[in-house]
Amino acid sequence: MFRRYRIRKDDLCILCLRCAKECSFGAITVGKDNALVFHHEKCTDCQRCVSLCPRGAIYITEYENRYRGNSVFKQDDIDEILLQADTGGVLLSSMGASGENVPIYFDKMLLNASQVTNPSIDPLREPMETSVFIGARPGCVERTKEGRIMDNLPPHLELKTPILFSAMSYGAISLNVHRALAIASERLGTYWNTGEGGLHESLYPYKENTIVQVASGRFGVHATYLNTASAIEIKIGQGAKPGIGGHLTGKKIIGDVSKTRMVPEGLDAISPAPHHDIYSIEDLAQLVMSIKEATEYKRPVIVKVAAVHNIAPIASGIARSGADIIAIDGYRGGTGAAPKRIRDNVGIPIELAIATVDQRLREERIRDRVSIIASGGIRNSSDVVKAIALGSDAVSIGTAALCALGCHICASCHTGRCAWGLATQDPELTGRLDPEKGAERLINLVNAWTREIKEIMGGMGINSIEALRGNRMALKGVGLNSKELEILGIGYAGE
Secondary structure, three states, X not given: OOOOEEEEEOOOOOOOXXXXXXXXXXXXXXXXXXXXXXXXXXXXXXXXXXXXXXXXXEEEEEOOOXXXXXXXXXXXXXXXXXXXXXXXXXXEEOOOOOOOOOOOHHHHEEEOOOOOOOOOOOOOOOOOEOOEEEOOOOXXXXXXXXXXXXXXXXXXXXXXXXXXXXXXXXXXXXXXXXXXXXXXXXXXXXXEEOHXXXXXXXXXXXXXXXXXXXXXXXXXXXXXXXHOOOEEEEEOOOOOOOOOOEEEOHHHOOHHHHHHHOOOOOOOEEEOOOOOOOOOHHHHHHHHHHHHHHOOOOOOEEEEEEOOOOHHHHHHHHHHOOOOEEEEEOOOOOOOOEXXXXXXXXXXXXXXXXXXHHHHXXXXXXXXXXXXXXXXXXXXXXXXXXXXXXXXXXXXXXXXHHHHXXXXXXOOHHHOOOOOOOOOOOHHHHOOOOHHXXXXXXXXXXXXXXXXXXXXXXXXXXXXXXXXXXXXHHEEEOOOOHHHHHHHOXXXXXX
């Protein structure tokens, strides 16, 4: 029997049975005489029992029994072979890629600092501008016959901080998560994204801070939906599974999820890999213009694509399609469910994608036609600063936001049994997340990152996000080869 984790308890246990009550996977149950029974094969290491044990008596450890293995076939490889031999199924997993051999380039870049000739800035005493306007920029300043400057600014989004919340669909995650994201976005002055599952009617009051998504399945898409938002995102691909569609199992299509997605209860919601009306940049341009027509040209249109090897020419085409913003999702982007082989082996890191796209658009002199949002593995404030210095206008965070809400990245979202009430539709489990408290945690996280961004920029002698954008002179590489430095467009540390 396949076991990955072992559950243990020590002498501090008082048999309060809290762990059994909290375990949503059935790994801890109550036997005769209120004795705890551990079903190790069901444990996902979600840490719910560990976190809520009043005496700290529960431990989750790696299972000690190991296969012999060798330099080619490791423990995980053998586990997966045996699992597929038992089931004959495709391996599914959640969250971001686990590829250990793919560098995290953010960790191989250092930020430059000001010293004497370019003094640093004290963010406590001097103004630091973290607001960002994303969307197309006018090609030139136009004037009326009377000589007054015309307001020819295309529709755009104003962010008080260069951080948005990534697309996560209703159905894949609970309504309470959506509500927490919406509340936090409103109070922070930023935006959250509905994902491809539609927008629950109770969240319409947050439309000023909502981005809605149009994906290949068109779930929940209608005129009111498009106009109850500040921006519309056309999802072509995502970093966790480039080139394939989405799949929400029928057991999650219940109640309001069914109504919001406009899918019958119990029926699987399958998004095709391609949009069946998009087979060229010209087709994409038609959809962009159709959405702009439907929203009276009052809302910017975003096109979201996965970071792949030819991302630069793809982004160039998107910029010429009439889109206002390009969202690029990198190799380490999270998701609720993806084939494990695709998640771990398809796509490229977001750092390389941003650098190549920004450079290509500048060379073609169309950089101001679009803004760039980077996502996929943004873990902290320094990642945000480095992403912007490489060429993005802002970043969006998904996994980090879920971690703030309680996620322990047990990679079991696809089971629908999330012990923290995030990736589930079970009423008993979803009630574990209080939207107001969740929003408070999200606000704390983003505010903390924003303060750190100000500190970092101040140390670099930069006082605005605009001055940081594409400022690759502020980045230096460590442990990178010449080709990687060339693609990133940065110099080696010490040069």
